[in-house]
Amino acid sequence: MTQPDSTPTLLVDARWLEQHRGDSNVILIDTRPAKEYWEGHLAGARHFDPFPFHHKDTSDRGMEEFHGQLEWIFSALGITGRETVVFYENDSGMRAARGLWALQYAGHRNALMLDGGLKAASAKLTTDAEKFARTNFRIEPNPAVFASYAHIVDRIGSPDVQIFDVRSAGEYFSERIRARHGGAIPLAIHQDWTSAQSTEGHFKTPAELRANFESLGLDSGCEIIPYCQGGYRAAHAYVALKLAGYRNVRNYLGSWAEWGNRDDLPIEHPRRKP
Template sequence: MLISTTKLDSILNDPDVILTDTRSFKEYSEGHIPGAVHLDLFAFHWIDTTRQGIENFNNQSKSLLSFLGVTPEKKVIFYDSVSGMLAARGVWMLMYFSHQNVMMLDGGITKWQKENLPLEIKPNGFKPSEFSGKINTGIISGFEYIRDNLTNLKILDVRSSGEYDGDTIRAARSGHIPNAINIDWNKNLKEDGTFKNDDELSKMYDYPKDTEIVTYCQGAYRAANTFLVLKKLGFENVKVYLGSWGEWGNRLELPVKQ
């Protein structure tokens, strides 16, 4: 799921590669990796995981991926400023639709620039397709599944400690999902913005590999980053709670802890 700057540089001209810059349009327009299209994934928050809500999310995501031009033979590469949450969300989304040939640039454009690799400022257009993927329900969770399995799941809250403790309020209620463990997603990264090595990460996520884990944050972007780390470490049963605290904290009937 990760690609190095060196490897990406060697395949930039491959017509079957869709390179996607997930940063803001301002950042993209100031300089991006040659050939990259722009898709600001942060615009597509989704905090409704009712049955109808998930169905609407599926439809929106399919439209988005059709716009991006994804077809089965395409290798889709997302990048961010670092090995960040926006690129991770893109990778998770394509895995959710069973598109296996997807990865993120380790270290993002920061590492790319540090190595004096080429940039361009001209925008690149989309070449739309008719995307149809098979939904993988095994890597997504809604609020009902968590509510009904609170004591059976390993729930990872990957927000800041302030959000977890309730000092930082970003919903109708503050705090966290009961039984959740707080491991800030920033701890996944080294100072240079690349992922820590597997030994370091394994010490942070020291659970049996068959543990059922659900990750969440505020809007399932940071949670997607930790999801990728866990999959990279070989965890078999990891889900992202799509609605995250943006949904849970605003659904007054759901339990919270501070």
């Protein structure tokens, strides 16, 4: 098995957090639901739950709206683009991964996740919310980390592109249908997104992730496009693939909420083996 060529810096641990707690250029973003945030969060953390901000339209017009949404969100969070931003939740989950991916897509160069989340941090929690100034964040979209439905349609069956379905098996096999149509994007390789997590809620090691992805047939020389229902679990897979050394990874933002609700896109209907 080949080892990851160069693992990007996407994760920080509890030790890093303790060492950089007082840094003025470090912003902590708590991505849990608001109720959990107000029950106790890391000192200085700002709150942003990405779940209410679904976006399933990856047309040109839809992406213009998404860009406006991101500018509004990151401005409200006081982000300028010059600081280090660390997203966290209770473990290494999809909420924090979505925040990381979205900020990377927006052109920010130093977006990170707290690996293991609050379960791994030994810091005392607070219910105080510190004041901070709103900014005027302007995005510089990074198309290399994003896939639209049109991008995928043009590349289905291409030998250098692989689609990675990270939904549950029930969704993949149309046992749980969450859109107008059940099924999957044709030729998609499937594995539930949680396979990238350890039992403790951390990401598995880069070597473990790489071995697993290679066993599925994911080729590091290909463009890999993960998708799920709304681009959240796919954002987690995006991070996991990057950690494993896969360099060309694009999150399909619209995912099945877009693909499965259209009548003009190809759909495959996988069946479980008897």
